[in-house]
Amino acid sequence: MQIIENYINGALVAPISKKYIDNINPSKGQVYSQIPDSDHADVELAVAAAKAAFPAWSTCGIETRAHILNKIADLIDENLEELAKAESIDNGKPLSLAKSVDIPRASSNFRFYASGIQHFAAESHYMEGTAINYTKRSAVGVAGCISPWNLPLYLFSWKIAPALAAGNTVVAKPTEVTPMTAYLLSKLCIEAGLPNGVLNIVHGYGHKAGQAIVEHKDVPLISFTGGTETGKKLAATAAPMFKKLSLELGGKNPNIIFADCDFDDMLKTTLRSSFANQGQICLCGSRIFVERPIYGKFKNAFVEKVKKMKVGDPLNDQTKMGAVVSEAHMNKVLGYIKLAQGEGGTVLAGGDRVMVEGDCADGYFIAPTIIEGLSHDCRTNQEEIFGPVVTIMPFDTEDEVLAMANATSYGLAATIWTQNLKRAHRVSHQVKSGIVWVNCWLLRDLRTPFGGMKQSGVGREGGFEALRFFTEPQNVCIKL
Ligand SMILES: NC(=O)C1=CN([C@@H]2O[C@H](COP(=O)(O)OP(=O)(O)OC[C@H]3O[C@@H](n4cnc5c(N)ncnc54)[C@H](O)[C@@H]3O)[C@@H](O)[C@H]2O)C=CC1
Numbered sequence: 001m002q003i004i005e006n007y008i009n010g011a012l013v014a015p016i017s018k019k020y021i022d023n024i025n026p027s028k029g030q031v032y033s034q035i036p037d038s039d040h041a042d043v044e045l046a047v048a049a050a051k052a053a054f055p056a057w058s059t060c061g062i063e064t065r066a067h068i069l070n071k072i073a074d075l076i077d078e079n080l081e082e083l084a085k086a087e088s089i090d091n092g093k094p095l096s097l098a099k100s101v102d103i104p105r106a107s108s109n110f111r112f113y114a115s116g117i118q119h120f121a122a123e124s125h126y127m128e129g130t131a132i133n134y135t136k137r138s139a140v141g142v143a144g145c146i147s148p149w150n151l152p153l154y155l156f157s158w159k160i161a162p163a164l165a166a167g168n169t170v171v172a173k174p175t176e177v178t179p180m181t182a183y184l185l186s187k188l189c190i191e192a193g194l195p196n197g198v199l200n201i202v203h204g205y206g207h208k209a210g211q212a213i214v215e216h217k218d219v220p221l222i223s224f225t226g227g228t229e230t231g232k233k234l235a236a237t238a239a240p241m242f243k244k245l246s247l248e249l250g251g252k253n254p255n256i257i258f259a260d261c262d263f264d265d266m267l268k269t270t271l272r273s274s275f276a277n278q279g280q281i282c283l284c285g286s287r288i289f290v291e292r293p294i295y296g297k298f299k300n301a302f303v304e305k306v307k308k309m310k311v312g313d314p315l316n317d318q319t320k321m322g323a324v325v326s327e328a329h330m331n332k333v334l335g336y337i338k339l340a341q342g343e344g345g346t347v348l349a350g351g352d353r354v355m356v357e358g359d360c361a362d363g364y365f366i367a368p369t370i371i372e373g374l375s376h377d378c379r380t381n382q383e384e385i386f387g388p389v390v391t392i393m394p395f396d397t398e399d400e401v402l403a404m405a406n407a408t409s410y411g412l413a414a415t416i417w418t419q420n421l422k423r424a425h426r427v428s429h430q431v432k433s434g435i436v437w438v439n440c441w442l443l444r445d446l447r448t449p450f451g452g453m454k455q456s457g458v459g460r461e462g463g464f465e466a467l468r469f470f471t472e473p474q475n476v477c478i479k480l
C-alpha cells in the first residue's frame with residue numbers, strides 16, 4: 001500500500017505524530033493508500049521552512065522563478081499518463097477526462113504564470129507638474145493554499161503557480177479526500193530543482209492541518225477553494241487577523257436556454273455542463289431553465305441522451321461517468337434526490353445508485369439524474385448538490401427567468417443560449433454571477449477574472465487578478 005508523505009523543506013517526510021488516514025479508491029470502495037494525519041506541529045515545520053526560504057525566493061528574479069515553474073510544467077507533461085491514472089483512481093473521474101483536462105490544465109497553470117509574471121506590471125500615476133506616483137508590488141510572504149477534491153491537481157496548481165510566480169513561498173494543503181497527485185507533484189518539484197522550503201505540502205484533515213495553516217500568525221494570506229460553509233469558517237478565523245483572503249466557493253448555476261438557440265450545440269454542451277466530472281464542478285449548470293416553446297423538445301432529447309450515458313469503471317476508455325468522490329458524498333447526493341421527490345419533483349432519468357459489475361462492485365456510482373416539476377425556490381433548487389443531478393424548469397419571459405436565475409444565495413457562473421446578440425448582452429448584464437458563458441460552457445481563457453458574487457466567494461483568481469492578490473502594493477509618491 002502506498003504511503004503518502006508530507007513535503008517539507010524540500011524533503012518527503014512522515015507526519016510527526018506518525019498517524020495516518022485511510023485513502024479510499026471511490027470506484028472500488030477500498031482503501032488503497034495512507035495519508036499523513038498532519039497537525040499543528042507539521043504545519044509549524046512547514047511554515048518555518050517557507051519563512052526561511054522567502055528572502056531568497058522573493059528576490060531571485062522573475063526569470064529564475066519562471067524557469068523553475070516551466071520545468072515543473074514540463075515534468076507534469078512528461079508524467080501525464082501516471083498523473084492521470086493516479087487522479088482517476090483517487091477521485092473516481094474517467095481516466096479520459098483526467099488525461100484531456102485535469103493534468104494538461106495543471107501544467108498550463110504553471111506555464112501560464114511562469115509567463116504571466118514576466119508581463120505583470122504595476123501602475124504609475126502622474127500628477128500634472130507636481131508629482132509622480134509609482135506602485136511597487138512585492139511578494140507578501142508565506143501563502144496558505146487550500147484546495148478541494150473535485151479537480152485535485154488542476155485546482156491545487158491554480159493556486160500554487162501564481163503564489164510562487166509572484167515570489168511568495170507556500171504552505172499548501174490538498175484535500176484529504178484526493179491527496180495523491182499533490183504527493184506526486186511534490187516529487188516533481190524536487191526533480192525540477194525547486195529550492196528547499198519554497199513549496200511545502202502538508203496532508204491531512206481540514207479541521208486540523210488546514211485550520212492550523214489558517215490560524216498561523218506567519219501566514220498572512222490564504223487562498224481557498226471549497227464549500228461555502230468551510231469558507232465561512234475560514235473567514236471567521238482569518239478576518240480578525242486581517243489576513244488577505246481569496247475564497248472560491250460553491251455555485252447553483254443557472255443554464256438559461258432560449259428557443260432561438262442552436263439546439264444541437266446547446267444539447268451537446270448541456271450534457272457536459274450538467275454531468276462532466278459527475279457534476280462535481282462548481283461551474284456545472286445544475287438549474288436548467290428552458291423557454292416554453294422548446295421545453296418539450298428539449299426534455300425528450302435530453303432525457304434520451306442522458307439515459308444512454310455509460311456509468312462505470314473510470315479506467316475504462318468508454319466510460320463517460322465515473323464514481324462520485326466518496327461514500328459520504330454519494331449518500332449526500334442520493335439524499336438530495338429523495339428530498340427533490342419529497343418536494344414534488346418527478347425523476348425523468350436516473351435517480352439511483354448504479355451497481356457496477358466486476359472490480360467496481362463496491363464503488364460509489366450514481367446515475368445521471370434529471371428532475372422536473374419543482375419550484376425554483378425549493379431546497380433542491382437552492383442548495384448546492386455538487387453531483388450528477390439537474391433540474392429542468394420552463395419559463396415564458398426574460399424577466400421571469402432572470403428573477404428565478406438570480407434568486408439564490410450563490411452567484412458563480414451562468415450559461416445563456418440564444419442566437420440573439422442583443423439579448424445575449426442584456427441577459428448577461430442582468431444575471432448576478434461572476435462568470436457568464438454565452439453559447440458555450442467552461443471555455444477557459446486563463447487571463448480572465450475567475451470567481452463568484454454573493455456566497456460564491458470573495459475576490460477573483462486568474463490572470464493578473466491572482467498576481468494582484470499574491471502581491472502587496474506600495475505606492476511611492478515623488479514630488480517633482
Ligand atoms: N466550490 C467548490 O469548488 C467545491 C465545493 N464543494 C462543496 O462543499 C461540500 C463539502 O465538501 P468538502 O469536501 O467537505 O469540502 P471542504 O470545503 O470542506 O474542503 C475543501 C478544503 O478545505 C479543507 N478544510 C476543511 N475544513 C477546513 C478548516 N476548518 N480550515 C481549513 N481548511 C479546511 C479541506 O481539508 C479541503 O482541503 C461539497 O459537498 C460541495 O457541495 C466541495 C469541493 C469543491
Ligand SMILES: O=C(O)/C=C/C=C(\O)C(=O)O
Binds near residue numbers: 148150280282450
Ligand atoms: O478554473 C477553472 O477552470 C475551474 C475551476 C473550478 C472550480 O473552482 C471548482 O469546481 O471548484
